[in-house]
Amino acid sequence: MAQIGIFVGTVYGNALLVAEEAEPLLTDAGHQVEIFEDPTLEQWQRYADGVALVITSTTAQGDLPDSITPLFYAIKDKLGHQPTLRYGVIALGDSNYDDFCGAGKKFDALLQEHSAKRVGDVLLIDANDYPEPETLSSPWVEAWLKQLD
Numbered sequence: 001m002a003q004i005g006i007f008v009g010t011v012y013g014n015a016l017l018v019a020e021e022a023e024p025l026l027t028d029a030g031h032q033v034e035i036f037e038d039p040t041l042e043q044w045q046r047y048a049d050g051v052a053l054v055i056t057s058t059t060a061q062g063d064l065p066d067s068i069t070p071l072f073y074a075i076k077d078k079l080g081h082q083p084t085l086r087y088g089v090i091a092l093g094d095s096n097y098d099d100f101c102g103a104g105k106k107f108d109a110l111l112q113e114h115s116a117k118r119v120g121d122v123l124l125i126d127a128n129d130y131p132e133p134e135t136l137s138s139p140w141v142e143a144w145l146k147q148l149d
Contacts, residue, residue, distance in 0.1 A: 001030040002086075002148060005047040007039040009056030009068025009103060014133055015092055018125075019055045021134040022090075022141045029145050038067050041074035049084045051119070051148060054107045055137075058093040062102020076110055085116040088144050090123045090137050100124070120144045 004026055010016045019035050026033045031051075036043050044052065056068055064072055089111075091104020099105075101124045108122050123140045125133045 001032070003032045003047060003050040004034075004053060005039075005043065005050065006033065006035045006053045006055060007044065007068065007071065008035060008037050009054075009065040010037070011057055011059055011065045011067075014127075015055045015057045015065070015090075018090055018092070018133050018137045019053075021138055022053065022055070025138060025141050026145065031145075031148075039071045041071060041078060044071060044075065045079075047085065048082060050086070052085060052087040052116075053090070053144075054087065054104065054111075055090040056092065056103045056107060058091065058097070058099070058101055058103040061097060062099025062106070064103040064106065068103070068107075072107060072110065075114070079114060082111070082114045082116045085111070085114075086119050086148070087111055087116050088119050088122075090125065090140065092125045092127065092133055095126045095128055100126070119147045 093101035
């Protein structure tokens with residue numbers, strides 16, 4: 001089974017809640033899982049040959065939360081191609097803003113530029129429709145797991 005790092009960008013805790021709901025689904029399937037609330041480049045690099053799940057909310061006008069911004073720019077500025085990395089993205093946002101789920105979309109674009117292999121589609125969760133985001137994310141994680149094999 002895979003080693004899966006869950007890299008969280010959160011402001012009010014919803015992205016962390018989604019990560020904490022995803023963790024037992026992944027471990028019950030036999031994967032080794034660790035959640036990183038203030039992720040670093042060193043932690044990210046441990047999964048270079050594994051799987052990363054980025055779960056991030058979006059602040060203001062599509063910005064990354066402070067907890068994951070340093071990781072984003074460290075990947076952008078210090079890492080090159082990551083062709084052995086498989087990843088998924090769960091993006092939380094509010095469709096009342098122009099750059100809906102912008103942080104998750106930015107992370108996905110960055111990883112695509114680095115030749116990482118996305119597993120499944122990016123999950124976009126609108127806070128207006130899903131005040132409890134795990135109601136949408138948990139079924140997505142279960143489907144995503146099947147695509148990891």
